[in-house]
Amino acid sequence: MNKILEVRGLSKIYGPGCPQCLESTGPEADTNLCPHCGSVVAIHDVSFDLFEGEILGVMGESGSGKSTVVKTLYFDQAPSSGEAIFFDNDRQYDLFSLNAAQQRWLRNHRFGMVYQNPNLGLNFNISAGGNIAERLLMSDLMDYGAIRERAKALLARTEVLLSRVDDLPKHFSGGMQQRVQIAKALATQPPLLFLDEVTTGLDLSVQARILDLILEIQQELKTAMVVVTHDLGVIRLLTGRAIVMKYGRVIETGLTDQILEDPQHAYTQRLVASAL
């Protein structure tokens, strides 16, 4: 098995920052807000490896920094410090030293993102098919006919009714919007996918079908994924390994079944116990 992503010391501070930021925040301090300068230490010193075809879970309570981890890796936000190497076949990219054009190229071709809020991932002013076509165009693909065919195939794969290809996503149900987002993310068959709370807020039965879809895709395409969720059920069903975050810091990492059945850290023990 080969490594696809190596993250080391990833940090993101919102605000001016001061010399006391780090010691004044984190699980011990019980906050991510620096009392001296008012900055938010959203994440600090996050490190992990991801292997080809692997699904890694990022769990933790609201505000623990889960989304910030994937947002920095997908270039939605620049990190304050840290390093991430993306291994793509024979090439390797030092993500945060790339220029904007190179970062955009990776985003459009080699990474995919599915947001909790479909507003962030979809353009609500163009049709479902158009959303996918847009991504295919950005990845410098082919003629109009080919793009339309590919968009339809993707929507069919993610079980969006083909009769709705030309409808605007704002008229779709939440579950269907997520399917369109997934289809869009998959358009370029990226080896690496980020999923941020993709089933949160959906009905249980809709949730279940989306989780099924994600796993099927992972098995078919061997896509590596980072799955952000506070839902331990999702963590158990989808992921092989997981990291647990609190106030911006990683407090525990391990095999998912081990984290759920033999959590080591007091915080994780509480988190798991409260979910039973």
Add this chain to the structure above:
Amino acid sequence: MNPPILQVEGYGKHFQLHEQNKLIPSSHNVSFTVRAGELTALIGPTGAGKSSVLKGIYRTYLPSAGRILYRDAMGHELDLVLASEHQILELRRREIGFVTQFLHCLPRQATLDVVAQPLFALGVSRDVARQRAAELLSAMKLPERLWSVSPATFSGGERQRVNLARGFIAKPRLLLLDEPTASLDPATAERVIGLIEGLKAEGTAMLAIFHHPETTRRLADQVVELAPPPAVEELLEEIA
């Protein structure tokens, strides 16, 4: 004698519950060997930590003491206590299977695919994998009408057969079995025992906990009796 695949030396496990400030001993100073094509059975009263030994080997639990030496298909020996998470995941995929009482599966996945899953993960074609799954399920007399639905709503005995079939299908080198026949009627249990004997004959090493002493007597090449772990105070003295 067949070559050893697994050597457990002085395995111990205790849980540290931070919230209650408690130390809970679960297994203590357990040692034994499992060989290719043989079945080692763990026996002992409730609370002796039998399941916790299996979970420690599979790394669902992080062992607290001892070594778990595993010889892989390439002949390399590694200590499962120290192996990396990725090494463990790879071994779970290719060599080590675990049949428990629990079944975690996707809500929509058909039983046939749940069973075939370990073969899918090894890259076996879907058709071949499902064919093999069907053979196993019929060998265990799981009614065919259940194959295409999700096992989420199955009875205990039906679910157990799904678990067993999934554990057997990839013919692991080492198979851990936690009360694999506990919720089966005698006739079905008999079929499962037949399948276990078949796998053993093909060379799978097994470590098992059986509900019935009779099953242990019939299947085990070696029996290891576990005693309940000493009380916390004694453990602490030992550490001190």
